Amino acid sequence: MRLYSTLQRELVELPPSPAKIGIYVCGPTVYQRIHVGNARPYVIFLWLRNWLKHRQYEVKLVSNITDVNDKIYVEAAHRSPPIESRKLAEEMSDRYREDTDRLGLGRPDAEPTATETMGEIVAMIAELIAGGHAYEAQGDVYFRVESYGDYGQLSRQKPDQMEDQEPGPLKEDPRDFALWKATKQGEDTSWESPWGKGRPGWHIECSAMAAKLLGPSFEIHGGGLDLVFPHHENELAQSRAAGQEFAHIWMHNGLLRLTGEKMSKSLGNIQTLEQVLKPPPEGWGRETLLLFFMTAHWRSPIDFSIETMDAAQAQANAFREALALDERENPTEEWSRLEQALDDDFNTPLALSILHEWRSRGARSLLFQGLSLFGLNTLKEEARPEVVKLQEERDTARKQRDFQRADELRRHIEKAGWSASDTSSGTVLWPKHERKH
RNA sequence: GGCGCGGUGGCCGAGUGGCUAGGCAGAGGCCUGCAAAGCCUCGUACAGCAGUUCGAUUCUGCUCCGCGCCUCCA
Known part of the structure; x- marks a missing residue:
């Protein structure tokens, strides 16, 4: 078994089975219902997990749910009436599980949230500070990009060629990114930490969860192509700086595009996974x-x-x-x-x-x-009794060579969502599913 | 400006240094009470220009076009 890895830019061989394979996939941020695009990595990695199991691997698939994030604060505040961000995250997590359950592929082996990983997140940040890879500044903590020599290896970005950034007032270097953010006005969730009340930055939760559930070294890290930089670059930097080997293979799925005028006008109708399913x-x-x-x-x-x-x-x-x-x-x-x-x-x-x-x-x-x-x-289905009955009637009509009646019954069968195919060994019923346009 | 990924027949989409992808849609035929399935036949596919080669859609270079990312989007 071999897979293309973004880090090596080539196909990388998996250890021969049986072997333990840890897979970490970046899940959604829960501030609204997920759309079809979000479902792609879910589907791909569930398929992959199931296939590897079939191939006698011992697989553990971890897919997180980001339940602390700016977007959640914004969305919760804009609700009318406004609701607590924690409530919104819980509600949307439930919707996410419902929607993905309907894909019928099973669930990841673990679905951690940032909230439940807070202890590990704080500990990891403390470790990075102790190692000189991060620094505190007025309640914020930033990762010191300069301290990690291989920064940029995943996305092949040369740090000095990157687009000019607005240097954050507290950052030593504009490329540094937040590990911990001091609580700001309007944020209704916060956690105690050695640096005061605050909440984790986006990237650190994945590093902490992966280490917690898969250990310091695991086989596959996945997610959408749009996460290569900065998210995965930063995860890699943090985890390696903390002395972990981290993921061996980096899989990035291609993005889903919406095309066509008509389609984009009715985005709202068909874009969410719920609608499509x-x-x-x-x-x-x-x-x-x-x-x-x-x-x-x-x-x-x-x-x-x-x-x-x-x-x-x-x-x-x-x-x-x-x-x-x-x-x-x-x-x-x-x-x-x-x-x-x-x-x-x-x-x-x-x-x-x-x-x-x-x-x-x-x-x-x-x-x-x-x-x-x-x-x-599930493409194989048994016909409901009333459809079978229609078919039996049709058989009788055909035997009597009453083809007008037979064709009429075929239309009834089709109205019920089924199709009748007459073969040399008899008639078979099969379910024809068609969306109405 | 930088990094990366692509351009295959009406559409979707594999693959290969020389020999059939497959699906959807279309035309004709066999079969069928009628359909469906299946079978047969048909439509000059590999962005462009050079180069390597006996031979390139497949390798190399350049050009054009599309897409993603460049600090919180799966």
């Missing part, structure tokens, strides 16, 4: 979204549009039908083709093409097994 005909449903994510390699950007989602929907329906039809062949030795595709940088578009090949050859068992890896076993 609504079952058809209102939304696209989880299976279409998962297939959509499969169509692009995890490192590539992906365009979210009616066209691309419709294409994914058509694929979902093709799989649904194939899973209902009779098995025509069962080339079990071909399973390794799928393994190879996924072991080589988790190439889901290639894996998808193999699944389509099995679909068209009628290799139903293999297809089902393959789809199950991605949480798509």
